[in-house]
Amino acid sequence: MSLYCGIACRRKFFWCYRLLSTYVTKTRYLFELKEDDDACKKAQQTGAFYLFHSLAPLLQTSAHQYLAPRHSLLELERLLGKFGQDAQRIEDSVLIGCSEQQEAWFALDLGLDSSFSISASLHKPEMETELKGSFIELRNALFQLNARDASLLSTAQALLRWHDAHQFCSRSGQPTKKNVAGSKRVCPSNNIIYYPQMAPVVITLVSDGTRCLLARQSSFPKGMYSALAGFCDIGESVEETIRREVAEEVGLEVESLQYYASQHWPFPSGSLMIACHATVKPGQTEIQVNLRELETAAWFSHDDVATALKRKGPYTQQQNGTFPFWLPPKLAISHQLIKEWVEKQICSSLPA
Numbered sequence: 082m083s084l085y086c087g088i089a090c091r092r093k094f095f096w097c098y099r100l101l102s103t104y105v106t107k108t109r110y111l112f113e114l115k116e117d118d119d120a121c122k123k124a125q126q127t128g129a130f131y132l133f134h135s136l137a138p139l140l141q142t143s144a145h146q147y148l149a150p151r152h153s154l155l156e157l158e159r160l161l162g163k164f165g166q167d168a169q170r171i172e173d174s175v176l177i178g179c180s181e182q183q184e185a186w187f188a189l190d191l192g193l194d195s196s197f198s199i200s201a202s203l204h205k206p207e208m209e210t211e212l213k214g215s216f217i218e219l220r221n222a223l224f225q226l227n228a229r230d231a232s233l234l235s236t237a238q239a240l241l242r243w244h245d246a247h248q249f250c251s252r253s254g255q256p257t258k259k260n261v262a263g264s265k266r267v268c269p270s271n272n273i274i275y276y277p278q279m280a281p282v283v284i285t286l287v288s289d290g291t292r293c294l295l296a297r298q299s300s301f302p303k304g305m306y307s308a309l310a311g312f313c314d315i316g317e318s319v320e321e322t323i324r325r326e327v328a329e330e331v332g333l334e335v336e337s338l339q340y341y342a343s344q345h346w347p348f349p350s351g352s353l354m355i356a357c358h359a360t361v362k363p364g365q366t367e368i369q370v371n372l373r374e375l376e377t378a379a380w381f382s383h384d385d386v387a388t389a390l391k392r393k394g395p396y397t398q399q400q401n402g403t404f405p406f407w408l409p410p411k412l413a414i415s416h417q418l419i420k421e422w423v424e425k426q427i428c429s430s431l432p433a
């Protein structure tokens with residue numbers, strides 16, 4: 082090993098160690114806050130709060146982008162006081178992460194019913210004026226947020242929605258009590274613990290070797306196509322869901338499945354998207370669209386897909402009445418899955 086190489090390796094090791102160390106420290110801190118109510122309450126004192134109203138995050142506009150402002154506990158208490166609300170309402174907040182410097186981040190919904198207030202929902206327009214921002218539906222804002230805020234707000238919304246929908250024990254009917262971090266709810270009468278859940282969904286890019294299969298639902302924006310997606314049924318493996326969904330939606334059988342990556346997706350109510358590549362059995366490429374699930378599906382060439390990846394929708398109708406073919410935005414795992422397929426095709430067509 083040369084001297085230079087030795088130094089480079091040590092530097093690399095040093096950086097890996099530093100990064101790992103920060104990451105592990107942060108992870109252990111969050112673990113402690115989830116387990117220890119007192120530690121979590123203490124973290125609220127120095128923490129920061131993202132605000133929501135009926136599951137819509139508070140956002141501010143800055144040069145074609147949305148920013149998610151954070152508020153300190155003091156600011157929040159002042160705000161609640163101004164709107165005639167008890168500061169106890171802060172107990173409804175949920176832990177969603179922390180900074181490298183261990184500033185804990187929480188989310189609080191001021192529009193949902195609260196167990197700490199009789200007149201629960203705070204008046205939205207007045208709050209927006211006071212907070213110099215707007216509560217905007219996440220679906221309309223997600224793609225104009227930076228990656229960190231998109232991920233944090235998606236987690237926050239899923240967690241707030243889950244708590245709102247799990248206020249009562251499904252066995253005893255008694256109100257459940259959330260821990261301070263909001264990582265679980267417990268029924269005081271029988272000690273049943275409820276943990277936040279998300280639904281696993283597979284998203285599969287089917288290929289026949291040279292083309293890939295894309296489909297659209299009638300609810301998609303006009304002209305937009307995506308890979309095939311479907312919820313996992315109870316008892317299924319990811320592989321079984323992929324085979325079933327592809328068969329159900331386009332009438333094809335797939336083989337040679339390859340995992341690509343996963344992503345938390347806030348719609349419809351918090352899903353774990355598991356993205357995979359799959360190929361059809363040789364010679365079996367005839368699509369039979371299930372019209373109860375899809376509007377249409379088709380095979381697309383590498384060049385068509387590569388061009389569409391560069392387009393940004395939604396589009397207005399063209400003069401001939403059609404809409405240009407475009408793909409989901411960069412943040413969506415379907416975009417990344419399709420992009421990887423395009424890049425792989427380029428690599429495999431290069432001379433060895």
Ligand SMILES: NC(=O)C1=CN([C@@H]2O[C@H](COP(=O)(O)OP(=O)(O)OC[C@H]3O[C@@H](n4cnc5c(N)ncnc54)[C@H](OP(=O)(O)O)[C@@H]3O)[C@@H](O)[C@H]2O)C=CC1
Binds near residue numbers: 284307310413
């Ligand atoms: N991030 C990304 O890149 C992408 C994400 N997606 C997401 O994947 C999700 C699933 O894709 P989709 O093709 O719609 O799924 P499916 O093909 O499974 O069809 C959806 C239908 O499945 C039923 N269903 C079964 N289990 C559930 C559940 N746990 N929650 C809700 N509905 C369920 C519902 O039927 P019924 O209403 O009849 O009960 C629903 O209308 C979508 O919600 C979409 O947001 C999709 C494409 C790209």
Ligand SMILES: [Mg+2]
Binds near residue numbers: 311330
């Ligand atoms: Mg589907």
